[in-house]
Amino acid sequence: MLLTMTAGAPVAGGRADDLGFLLHKHPARVQAFEQAFGVAQVFYPRADEDRCTVALLLEVDPVALVRGNGQRDQGFSLAQYVNDRPYAASSMLAVALGRVFRSALGGRCAPRPELVDLVWPLEVRLPAVPVRGGAAVVERLFLPLGWDVEATPIPLDPEVPAWGDSRYVDLRLSGTLRVADALSHLYVLLPTLDAAKHYWVGDDEVDKLVRAGGLWLATHPAREEIARRYLAHRRTLAASAMARLAEVDDTAPDDLDDAVPTGDVDDAGSPPEEGPSEATTHALTLDAAGDTPVPLARLRRDTVLAVLREVGAHSVVDLGCGEGELLSLLLAEGFERLLGVDVSVRALQSASRRLHLDTLPDRLRTRVELAQSSVTYTDARVGGFDAAVLMEVVEHLDPPRLAALERAVLAAAAPATLVVTTPNAEHNVRYPDLAAGHLRHHDHRFEWTRAEFAAWAGAAAERYGYTVELRPVGVDDPEVGPPTQLALFRAGAAR
Numbered sequence: 001m002l003l004t005m006t007a008g009a010p011v012a013g014g015r016a017d018d019l020g021f022l023l024h025k026h027p028a029r030v031q032a033f034e035q036a037f038g039v040a041q042v043f044y045p046r047a048d049e050d051r052c053t054v055a056l057l058l059e060v061d062p063v064a065l066v067r068g069n070g071q072r073d074q075g076f077s078l079a080q081y082v083n084d085r086p087y088a089a090s091s092m093l094a095v096a097l098g099r100v101f102r103s104a105l106g107g108r109c110a111p112r113p114e115l116v117d118l119v120w121p122l123e124v125r126l127p128a129v130p131v132r133g134g135a136a137v138v139e140r141l142f143l144p145l146g147w148d149v150e151a152t153p154i155p156l157d158p159e160v161p162a163w164g165d166s167r168y169v170d171l172r173l174s175g176t177l178r179v180a181d182a183l184s185h186l187y188v189l190l191p192t193l194d195a196a197k198h199y200w201v202g203d204d205e206v207d208k209l210v211r212a213g214g215l216w217l218a219t220h221p222a223r224e225e226i227a228r229r230y231l232a233h234r235r236t237l238a239a240s241a242m243a244r245l246a247e248v249d250d251t252a253p254d255d256l257d258d259a260v261p262t263g264d265v266d267d268a269g270s271p272p273e274e275g276p277s278e279a280t281t282h283a284l285t286l287d288a289a290g291d292t293p294v295p296l297a298r299l300r301r302d303t304v305l306a307v308l309r310e311v312g313a314h315s316v317v318d319l320g321c322g323e324g325e326l327l328s329l330l331l332a333e334g335f336e337r338l339l340g341v342d343v344s345v346r347a348l349q350s351a352s353r354r355l356h357l358d359t360l361p362d363r364l365r366t367r368v369e370l371a372q373s374s375v376t377y378t379d380a381r382v383g384g385f386d387a388a389v390l391m392e393v394v395e396h397l398d399p400p401r402l403a404a405l406e407r408a409v410l411a412a413a414a415p416a417t418l419v420v421t422t423p424n425a426e427h428n429v430r431y432p433d434l435a436a437g438h439l440r441h442h443d444h445r446f447e448w449t450r451a452e453f454a455a456w457a458g459a460a461a462e463r464y465g466y467t468v469e470l471r472p473v474g475v476d477d478p479e480v481g482p483p484t485q486l487a488l489f490r491a492g493a494a495r
Contacts, residue, residue, distance in 0.1 A: 001060070001089050001128065003097065003186070004045070006053040008121040011176060012378060012412075016052040019120070020044070021112045022179050023054060023104045033100050037061060040096040058096050088168060089126045091191035098187050098212075105187060105212075107180040108400070117376060117404040122182055124173040128154065130194045131169050132229075138169060140222050141189050147175040178377070181216065188213050188230065195229040205231055206240050219345040219372075296474060296483055301326050303473045304391055304419055305333060307488060311417045313387035317341060319375045319409065320393035324351030331355065331368055338368040341375070341382060348372060376404040378412040387417040392484075395422050395444045402456070410464035410489070418466070418489035420457070421473060423447045426480040450481050457487040465492045 007019045020027040027047035033040045038060040046053045098105060109116050131137055135151035142149045150172040153165035175182075188209065209217070209230050217223055231237040304326060308316060314336045318326050321340030330338055342348050348370045352358070355368060373379045375393060382388070388409060397405060409418060423440055425447035434440065439447050448456065454470055461468040466489040472482035 003056045004125045006123040010118040015049045017047040019052045022115045088130045090194040094190040105183045126171040129171045132195045147173045192229045315385045316387045317385045318389045324354045340370045382413045388415040390420045416491045420487045424485045427483045
């Protein structure tokens with residue numbers, strides 16, 4: 001079975017044959033990798049500055065497959081020794097792809113880390129893909145991910161047209177994506193199209209699906225179908241996967257950095273009249289007069305608004321806008337141009353409802369837009385704004401992805417001002433309901449101390465020609481500092 005991926009030069013500039021660095025496979029060599037079921041070979045039919053094609057050829061040994069260890073699902077087989085596995089791009093090719101291109105699939109490239117987040121014009125060809133459900137299934141799964149799809153059914157016998165088409169398609173995909181995303185789509189969706197695997201599907205497959213699918217799967221309109229087919233129609237496993245994917249996509253924005261619930265809040269964001277409960281007070285801070293409890297989430301928004309007014313911003317992009325609380329405030333405050341960006345489709349739908357985009361008068365509707373994207377991707381739509389905001393976002397990224405965020409925001413988007421807020425880990429001891437050593441939210445990948453935040457912000461500012469000022473958000477405890485910390489980046493004179 002064969003898979004080819006052809007790349008043009010990256011959109012942001014560079015050479016097409018830099019793909020070899022990204023895949024950790026030298027274009028001038030043919031490399032072989034032993035698999036439990038055969039041998040995978042990687043070679044480059046073409047590799048030059050303008051166009052680079054990498055081929056993954058998997059030669060399956062059907063005897064080794066039958067005699068291999070472990071329980072096997074024979075549902076896919078025509079017979080033990082004679083079947084379609086050596087010729088059809090199914091779960092075996094996905095496994096080989098995951099092993100051979102492990103670093104690229106994981107978004108890592110130590111020799112050239114700047115290549116990871118580049119988007120490339122890509123063409124993928126798979127001459128024989130087994131699909132249960134026909135070409136419509138292929139389109140339903142790949143089109144929402146940004147691919148153009150050409151799935152040509154293969155006839156059972158070209159000499160006997162009356163027999164009709166087989167369940168195989170000749171698949172061609174084209175799109176402009178990161179290579180890591182393209183590999184992830186193939187890794188998950190090839191066995192999904194076939195709806196069968198060459199190995200036993202157990203509980204660990206749920207972990208693999210959620211890890212490999214990442215955020216794109218959580219927001220995919222056909223995620224239930226993908227989970228069901230990928231997990232060989234095992235209902236319990238599919239239900240578990242859906243629950244975990246919902247957790248990825250449905251995080252409540254106001255709770256992302258609060259250690260305890262904030263209690264009931266009315267539509268205006270005010271605490272209930274009877275006053276907060278004892279537990280709720282730990283997620284509150286005092287207003288400027290020092291006597292009225294204010295939810296920390298609201299205080300953050302008010303602080304960010306004050307900073308944006310201070311720097312004289314007229315246009316703002318809210319990166320990781322969630323359900324649009326900050327955007328709603330900025331729109332009411334008269335900002336001239338607003339863009340909300342989030343990776344979650346559901347969050348953007350909620351933001352649209354909160355902002356009443358379908359009923360806003362034209363004079364307001366033209367001032368605000370919503371877009372789906374990731375803060376680690378270079379996206380031309382987020383450029384050209386006076387200010388950008390990352391409010392309670394950075395702590396949700398794996399630390400190795402922070403460099404991509406810096407490049408996408410400070411280098412590519414290059415706002416005159418960037419406002420970043422994040423929890424202060426030192427303040428966690430002030431939350432009695434938060435166990436020692438725990439993070440404030442299950443989706444946080446880390447939480448910085450004041451010194452760690454200052455070190456990151458200072459280094460990022462220096463790399464990209466900004467100055468940075470650190471400020472507290474909330475009561476600045478003399479021992480452990482404020483609950484939230486803020487960094488104000490300003491473009492330097494050199495820019």
